[in-house]
Amino acid sequence: MAGSRPLPTLDEPDSGEFWRATTTKELKFQRCDSCATTIWYPRPHCTGCLDGTLAWHSSNGFGTLYSYSVVRQSYHPFFRNLVPYAVAYVDVDEGFRILTNVVGIEDPSTELKIGQRLQLVWEEHEGLNIPLFEPAG
C-alpha cells in the first residue's frame, strides 16, 4: 500500500485560507496594500512594514524554474514509490517562490533546465487540490 501524498490541513491558522481556495483551483497569494510586499507563504502580517494590511490575489499560474533536485531515494511510504521525482523552487510570475514538484516529464534528470518556463497543474484530492508545475507550452 503506497498510501497518499502527505496532505496539508485546511485549518492551519496561517495557511488554511490558501488551501481552502485550492478547491476551486485558485493559486492565491498575499500582497501588502501599503508597501506592496508579496508575502509567501501565507501569514496574517506583512513582513515588509508594520501596519500594512494584506490582500489576497490569484496567480495566473506561470513561472520559471529557480532550482530543483531529482529525488532518487526516499524512505517515505508514499514517495519511495514515486522516485525519481523532481522537487523544485518555482519563481511564480506574480513574485513569489513556491516549493513544489515538476511533473509531466519522463526523465526529470535530463529534461529539466533551470530558467525554463513552467505552468501550474493541479493534482486533485478530496477537499483540496495540490499545486504542481509542468513544462509550459
Next chain:
Amino acid sequence: MSSQKRDAAIVGIYEYPDRDVDGELSPLQIKTVCARNALADAGLSWSDVDGIYDASEGLAMSGLFLAEYWGLAPTVIDTTGVGGSSYEFHVAHALSAIREGRCKVALLTYGSTAHSNRMAIGVGGRGMGGINAADNMESFVGQTLVSNYAMVAHRHMHQYGTTSEQLAEISTATRYHAMRNPDAVRAMEDLEFIDIRETTIDDVVNSRMIADPLHLLECCMISDGGGAVVIASSDVVRNTKKSPVWVIGAGEATKYPTNTGDLTVSAGAQSGPVAFGEAGVTAAEIDVAMIYDSFSITVLTILEDLGFCAKGEGGVWVTGGKLRFDQAGGPALNTDGGGLSSNHPGMRGIFLLIEAARQLRGESMAQVVNAQLAVAHGNGGMLGSRHTAGTIILGAD
C-alpha cells in the same frame, strides 16, 4: 593579535569514540560519559561547572532536568536549540556569560543514538504536515533533506559553472583525513562502509546519485555519537591541564526562504564577518577550517561565505587538493574526517569545536604544523531553506 580579547578558552574536550552503541546507551548516558571525560581533560570536576549549555536533543526542556541529573547548581542555563550549529551558538553565548561574570566554567554536551534508532535523516520524508504554516505549505512535496541541499548545488552549478568534480574535492579531502584517524576508520567499518580507503574524484562522481546532483559520497554518514566541550574564564584557565584554546570571535545568524533570495548564499555570509571582525583576523590567516560537512555543497557555499574565496569561485578554488592538511594554499578542512567520513549523529557542531581545539593543541591525527588559528562553522537546519549559522574563531595559546 595583541588586541584580541582572551576572556574565555576551550579547556576540555572529549569525542565519544563509538559510532554504533548498539542501543546499549541512551543519549543522556553518552552526554554524561563525554562530560566526565572533558572535565577530566581540563583537570576540573562536576562541582566547578556553573554553566550548562544544551540543545535539548536528548530530551525536551532539558534545562529543567540536566542539573539534577548531574547534581550541579548552575548559575547559567542555556538551551538554545538551532540544529547542528547549536554548539557554536552555545560558545558564543558562553563567551558573553563568562565576560559578564555570570559563570566561569561552561559545559556543552551532545549525545545521539541516531544510528541505533535507524533514523533516516537524509532520505526520510519531511514531516507529515500541519505543525506550522511553512510545514503545511511544503510537506506535500516530498523534499528529502538531501534534495534540499541538492537544490543549492544545482543553483550553484547554474550560476557559476560549478561541477560535480569540483564538489568532490570536499569529499576526497575529508576522506584523506579520515584515513589518518583510527576512530573514523573504525566508524566507517562499524557503519559498514564499502571499500574503505582514500577516495578519488572519480570515486565520488561515479558513486550512486542520491538526489541530483549530489552523489552518495557527497553525503554524510548517520552514526551514533556524542561529545563535550568545557569553556572556562581566563582566571580558571590558569589552573587547567592542557593548553587553552581561546575563543576570539563569534557570530550567529539565520536565513530562510524569500521570494528573491540567492540560494547560493548561506547565513554564514552574516555570521562570518561578525566573528572574523571580532577576532581581527581574515580567512586567509586561518590554518584549520572545521566546516559542517553535511554535504559537499554545504562546505563549498560556506567557504565562499566566510571569505576564503569570492562567491561563485569556490569550485575552482578548491580544485587540486589544497584543503588537505599537508597541502599549501588553503586551510586544512575537517581534519578529523568530518561528517562525511568520521562522525555525524545528526548535529555535528560540537565535533567542529573539538577537532579545532585538538589542532590548536597539536593533538590532531592530521596535524597542521604550528596551527595557530581555526574557524569552526556550524550550519543548522537545512541549507536550501531555513537554517542557522554559528561561526567561532579560535586561537592557540
